[in-house]
Amino acid sequence: MAGAVALRAGLAEPTGCVTELPQLHSPALPGLADLVFGGHDVIATPLSKRAEALADAGVLPGRLVTAVQPDLAALDAEVRPAPRGATQAETAALIAADLDDFRRRHELGRVVMMNVASTEAAAAPHEAHAALDLLHKALRGDAAVLPPSSLYAYAAFTAGCSYVDFTPSTGARLPALAQLAYERGVPYAGHDGKTGETLVKSVLAPMFAMRNLHVRSWSGANLLGGGDGANLAQPAPNAAKAASKQRVLAETLGYQPQGDTRIEYVADLGEFKTAWDLVTFTGFLGTPMRLDFTWHGCDSALAAPLVLDLVRLTAAAHRAGRTGPLPELAFFFKDPLGDVPHGLAAQWDALVGLVEGLA
Amino acid sequence: MAGAVALRAGLAEPTGCVTELPQLHSPALPGLADLVFGGHDVIATPLSKRAEALADAGVLPGRLVTAVQPDLAALDAEVRPAPRGATQAETAALIAADLDDFRRRHELGRVVMMNVASTEAAAAPHEAHAALDLLHKALRGDAAVLPPSSLYAYAAFTAGCSYVDFTPSTGARLPALAQLAYERGVPYAGHDGKTGETLVKSVLAPMFAMRNLHVRSWSGANLLGGGDGANLAQPAPNAAKAASKQRVLAETLGYQPQGDTRIEYVADLGEFKTAWDLVTFTGFLGTPMRLDFTWHGCDSALAAPLVLDLVRLTAAAHRAGRTGPLPELAFFFKDPLGDVPHGLAAQWDALVGLVEGLA
């Protein structure tokens, strides 16, 4: 949100915003000035305080944070605590009502719900996930049927809003919710924003494939601190995240090399993640060779512009009448919906095609 | 040559051979068994001795070298000293005559000349380079008008052979020679085989571009030993090579970042080159980030299968009636002919298109 304010005020260039590139810039997409922000959160810290913390962490420039503080204070009014009902059905209704209200008060054409919460553990299976009528009924019971990301998707679809999941959580990836999306005529996209190490994998793995080099092993160490790191220090979210990060290799190479990617919490690294990967491969006549890389990036800084991109693209798709999953947005995700290519260049082509079709 | 022998004998998989991938495998291409090898060299060392040296250097497996020795001994008969005439015209005529003879004796459909010699310094300009009639005439004089790579291209075209340049030398990149190629109805391709560090650049640079991340600097250190390294320790070949390696950044990013790539000779590294690159970039709101990678590969082992690929592709293009430069082969080169994309994925698409068109 700080970035959107800064961009509107001309305080920064839209570096990192993919929809600002010539090939994707289109009148079919809402402009940055057309976006109105709101949200639900479990933390009550005001946006201004969070922005200051990010400045201290070296993520945002201090001067910029100072400049956008008034706007952030105004935005705080639209960020409220996640509501809680007696049943999940009631909770969903409260969320949907809030979405309706938000849309009405700001006279919005449409609303895109974007999940940027901490990674959940994988959802426990439930028979109600299989069909929408079963789900409607089960949600009225006392037990929790859906994990939070899925409950929010349910509420979004109910309120006629699209849904994008930037996390590896379950989100709308249940048959009942897919059904609801089609029923309500809304699109959705996801999963797990691809910002750093996996972004690099998504271009390097196809490189080996295109040159018929055999990747024998691909090992990785991901070290990070901050809130994201602390969350991923827990085994279940850690496993969900690691699984998501591994897909790209098998999908682009066509086989699964030896080795694993590990995620570890090192508080001192704060908001800047360091990822180290070692790739061993063989070439002609079996000559063993290796490539290693070290990525030192700030996930928040890399994700923020992509969140703005996804909102604009999904809103445009919704407006153009698209319903159901948007596989053309695979470019943004480590674990994309649909049967899609995992090489970044192929995903880029699909994204360009989407935008051209929207115009 | 050792590799081709090994592949034919079923002693190795065609790892590293791009034309063996499903997307490029085509009956339009000559099979590996259809290739007959010959050549000119300035070194008289028998192929068997060179193969043993490569085994000692860890490039070729010892057992494989032992197995292919008889075939290599046979191939030696077709590798002869580079001829020398009183004038460059005479030298060219001797080369062309040798090509004719080679084609006739082996009853070949066509011949592809492949330059894999040491990098030359940039050619001194000469007015005869501009037009073919001027060139024919100048070559009959006493002075050297063409560098060796260009003289060989001249001879190849004269003899109706195609020409591929795996080096950054001048080769056929003179107007007079382009004219000759068209006149004789032969195709040509090049320049500077893309095997290692630049291969990685050709996928990473487009990645930054696709994500609208601003690359501020891209610095590199290339360390290598062996004959290639010793040659590149000399300033003029070093400059020619470095210039070739830098094109990909400006072409894919659309701007030239700060920083340089340096090539240095370190004898102990032998045939295995280590390249280290540091990329600094900024994202949204100017957050500074970095990526560095270390490539440890054997250029000979990476180049050999691409040489086989290029021979097969160029022969097929010649057979299909193509004349002049083959920009669709940019996939193989750091400094490709023609006005072509420099991102590897786009080059791959062009190559696939070429093969489909040949079938």
Place this chain on the structure above:
Amino acid sequence: MAGAVALRAGLAEPTGCVTELPQLHSPALPGLADLVFGGHDVIATPLSKRAEALADAGVLPGRLVTAVQPDLAALDAEVRPAPRGATQAETAALIAADLDDFRRRHELGRVVMMNVASTEAAAAPHEAHAALDLLHKALRGDAAVLPPSSLYAYAAFTAGCSYVDFTPSTGARLPALAQLAYERGVPYAGHDGKTGETLVKSVLAPMFAMRNLHVRSWSGANLLGGGDGANLAQPAPNAAKAASKQRVLAETLGYQPQGDTRIEYVADLGEFKTAWDLVTFTGFLGTPMRLDFTWHGCDSALAAPLVLDLVRLTAAAHRAGRTGPLPELAFFFKDPLGDVPHGLAAQWDALVGLVEGLA
């Protein structure tokens, strides 16, 4: 053993042998030609086959292996299966008898037992570990009281042999065994040969300490294949090894930084381990900085000369009348016995002092 044979035959320089450095070369140490090898193993593979495997893995030069094969065949006679008695006391007696017999047949002055077996899990505590008389008695029972390394140490001391442990296993590190060593007048040393990543830590950590730079985190990824790697893929040996590798930081810095070292099995890496470490530190006024390093080494090749060194040094210490632990050998170990410095330079000084005292 292959190395010792090669050195005696003048086929190789004693690179990696610390006792061949001027500061440590001493007539007080037995010469390489004075060493006679024997051993117990659980694998029956002949030494010649193992040497060939190491040549294939790129650890030993092929030509050297060919040259030493006759000697290795002769050495095989002295490598026998680990004996097994009805009780641990019987097993120990069989081992001790074998040691006696070995000493007598070869007319040796003394015998050094060197543990180079796979890392065991940490020993389950047992009350008999606390005192020698309890231990003698418990060993005569049916249950296993000592892990293999400790049973071998017990047998060694019983037979009047010194004991060196190159692994992180328990070995002689039990009060009862310390008692036995003193009783029998023999010295012992250990634990866990320091060959690669920890060697580098043992000079880098003191560097940060000497400059009063504050190390905030030190994280590491150790990737290896081969038999050692496969063994360390099991949780218990993995934990024992990781604990040993972490001591050096706390001991040299005086505090424990954030971060962990992980060991992972990647079969393709074979005998060559790759270790990557990331160190984040702050300097004056809190400026955050970082150092990372990548170590690519062959543990067997690094360990072998140190094994020869330790045999020579321990034999000399035994001859000079030393009994009990030899803390001056800390230079060789990640988890050294005694209250010793962990910085490599200080350990070097202690080792030089030991050799000077022996002369």
Place this chain on the structure above:
Amino acid sequence: MAGAVALRAGLAEPTGCVTELPQLHSPALPGLADLVFGGHDVIATPLSKRAEALADAGVLPGRLVTAVQPDLAALDAEVRPAPRGATQAETAALIAADLDDFRRRHELGRVVMMNVASTEAAAAPHEAHAALDLLHKALRGDAAVLPPSSLYAYAAFTAGCSYVDFTPSTGARLPALAQLAYERGVPYAGHDGKTGETLVKSVLAPMFAMRNLHVRSWSGANLLGGGDGANLAQPAPNAAKAASKQRVLAETLGYQPQGDTRIEYVADLGEFKTAWDLVTFTGFLGTPMRLDFTWHGCDSALAAPLVLDLVRLTAAAHRAGRTGPLPELAFFFKDPLGDVPHGLAAQWDALVGLVEGLA
């Protein structure tokens, strides 16, 4: 200066100050509160502005800079333009007079001159460098006889001040100036502060030596921006710096490995230097192995506390009656005066010995 102010005010811990370590903390050294700062510079930018620039560059924390601004403004009065006389003798006299005046006004016990200016090219030899009487005379001529660092050393000694050179410039390293220091009874130290990559070399090279591993090559790339980097982009200072950086290898290993260290200017890196080193070495039986490391540090932040340390130590040495070079300060320098060890641990021992002797 900002750091000293911050430390006195209790705004920061003395991280990076070696004289604050227990082994070196001594009442023989002046306290930080006892230091008075002054200087000559060629740039007129006020200290407060420079501190702000360093805060923008991420070197100094913004809040700290704000806190020390009043003190920096006061210090500005004592930083003045470098004077210029008609001859070098006159210039030296003006500098010496300024030093006298500074000492008198602040009632100081002694003054330490610290050279932290940009690296000069190597001095052109001059016969007057050989003897003091020749030098006195030559300086009265019109031509420049001494480079700036040496003229300042001359002035310092003339005024009875000690001299420390944190740069690789010539400084007092001329026979005539050594003579003058002894004549005036003052000590001096230098050269070229050892803060980053060479610091790491000074512990790693001895590590290879202690383990009798043969270092085959040691190559390095040093990339930096800022004023230091721009200066080192010029060939002559670059060569002077590179020569200084190479000494440590030959001195600690006893031989010069293949490879070079290159210094390159990359503006984007600003005040943070990235150094990458690749070491290839062989062990027992010739097994080839490698170690590479990447250092990412801020030279200013690393140098500042060492400058404070050197001032305190040199002042204490002067007070204790030491004259001439202080080889025990080699711990701080890449190119230390005197015949000294180059391994950091040995240098540390000498430094501890110096402080113990001063007490």
